[in-house]
Amino acid sequence: MQIKVDKKKLESNQKQEFFSALNDDDYKALIKKAKINKQDAFNNTVKLNDTLEELKNCKNCRGLHECQNKVNGYVFFPEVIEDNLRFTYIPCKYQKMAMKLEKNKKTKDNILKEAKIKDIKITKNRAQLIKWIKEFHDNYNPYKACKGLYLHGNFGTGKTFILAALLNELENKYHNITTEIVYVPELLRVLKDNLNEMGDKINYLENVDILLLDDLGAEKVTEWGRDEVIGTILQTRMNNEKTTFFTSNLNIQELTKTMSITKDAIDLVKAQRIVERIKYLTEDIELLGNNYREG
Numbered sequence: 001m002q003i004k005v006d007k008k009k010l011e012s013n014q015k016q017e018f019f020s021a022l023n024d025d026d027y028k029a030l031i032k033k034a035k036i037n038k039q040d041a042f043n044n045t046v047k048l049n050d051t052l053e054e055l056k057n058c059k060n061c062r063g064l065h066e067c068q069n070k071v072n073g074y075v076f077f078p079e080v081i082e083d084n085l086r087f088t089y090i091p092c093k094y095q096k097m098a099m100k101l102e103k104n105k106k107t108k109d110n111i112l113k114e115a116k117i118k119d120i121k122i123t124k125n126r127a128q129l130i131k132w133i134k135e136f137h138d139n140y141n142p143y144k145a146c147k148g149l150y151l152h153g154n155f156g157t158g159k160t161f162i163l164a165a166l167l168n169e170l171e172n173k174y175h176n177i178t179t180e181i182v183y184v185p186e187l188l189r190v191l192k193d194n195l196n197e198m199g200d201k202i203n204y205l206e207n208v209d210i211l212l213l214d215d216l217g218a219e220k221v222t223e224w225g226r227d228e229v230i231g232t233i234l235q236t237r238m239n240n241e242k243t244t245f246f247t248s249n250l251n252i253q254e255l256t257k258t259m260s261i262t263k264d265a266i267d268l269v270k271a272q273r274i275v276e277r278i279k280y281l282t283e284d285i286e287l288l289g290n291n292y293r294e295g
Contacts, residue, residue: 015042017045017046017049018041018042018045021041021045021048021049024052026052026055027048027049027052030048030051030052030055030078031048034077034078034079034080035080036048036078036080036085040080040085044078044085044087047076047078047087048078050076051075051076051077051078051087054069054070054075054076055075057069058075058092061092061094063094064094064095064098067092067094069092071089073091073092073094073095073098074089074090074091074092074095075089075090075091075092076088076089077089077090111161112160112161112164112181113164113168114168115161115162115164115165115168116165116168116169117133117134117137117165117166117169119165120133120158120161120162120165121158123289125157125287125288125289126158126162126287126289128285129151129162129285129287130162132149132283132285133162133165133166136149136166137166137169137170137173140170140173140174140243142174142176142177142209145241145243146243147243147281147282147283148210148243148244148245148246148281148282148283149163149245149246149282149283149284149285150245150246150248150252150278150279150282150283150284150285151163151245151246151247151248151285151287152246152247152248152249152250152251152252152255152284152285152286152287153249153286153287153288153289154249154288154289155249157287157288157289158287158289159247159287160181160212160214160215160247162287163181163212163245163247164181164212167179167181167210167212167245170210177209177210178208178209178210179208179209179210179211179212180204180205180208180210180211180212181212181214182205182211182212182213182214183214183215184213184214184215184216184217184218184219184230185215185218185219185220187201187229188219188220188222188225188229191229192224198229202229202232202233205233206232206233206236206237206240206242207236207240207242208242209242209243210242210243210244210245211233211237211242211243211244211245212244212245212246212247213230213233213244213245213246213247214246214247215247215248215249216230216246216247216248216250216255217248217249217250217254217255217258217259218248218249221258221259221261221262222262222263223262223264223265223267223270226259226262226270226271226274227270230274231270231273231274231277234274234277234278234281235277237281238277238280238281242281243281244281244282245282246278246282251286252275252278252279252284255275255278256268256271256272256275257271258271259271259274259275260272
């Protein structure tokens with residue numbers, strides 16, 4: 001059965017919608033900003049209104065988790081290319097931020113995977129640490145309990161790079177050992193989003209031969225993250241005498257205070273339990289110096 005289309009009625013509706021849109025200041029601002037001529041605007045009024053709706057969604061949006069647009073993190077937006085009007089999905093500010101963070105993370109991950117002890121810059125403030133690293137490397141025995149390091153100091157001094165270099169060298173030296181570097185704030189975020197995988201992930205981190213918990217104390221402290229995740233991992237590693245490293249911008253006293261404060265309560269006892277496990281697992285070295293991430 002052939003359906004008849006009333007072209008005159010369609011054209012009338014299209015004109016009505018177009019002239020109605022011209023009374024909207026946001027519509028006029030959009031076609032002006034995108035440099036869209038009247039004919040193209042007339043032909044694409046519905047799509048342009050879709051763009052305006054998505055832009056309105058963006059105005060009060062507080063993050064990707066609240067996105068109401070058709071494609072999460074993107075806006076359906078017009079652009080004129082060689083006198084032709086096209087619509088594409090462009091990332092919003094939160095998506096751009098997420099993409100930048102992901103790019104930085106991949107860059108950082110690649111740098112850490114390639115880190116070697118010979119690449120560590122030798123400076124006066126690193127002398128004690130480098131001596132400790134070399135002695136640990138030379139004396140490490142995969143079949144004996146070996147204390148790791150709680151390495152703390154100001155931001156950007158190369159703490160993670162130095163310990164990553166050590167772990168890489170040990171993996172090359174002993175092919176039967178496993179090592180893992182985990183950024184603590186990201187670990188807690190991933191586990192919270194994937195609770196069904198939490199048991200397997202924690203079990204792995206409890207048993208990996210050498211574990212580096214990176215940037216401890218930078219996470220938002222919750223009872224769940226502190227007691228159920230960090231506390232559980234450290235308790236098992238302590239019981240099994242597994243080599244564990246930490247980096248933090250906080251010294252042990254500052255970490256105790258930070259770990260004691262959650263949104264709902266202050267619990268110094270539970271924070272001290274975490275810290276006592278760290279003390280059992282590690283030696284303590286402070287690294288202060290220039291911020292190598294600047295510039």
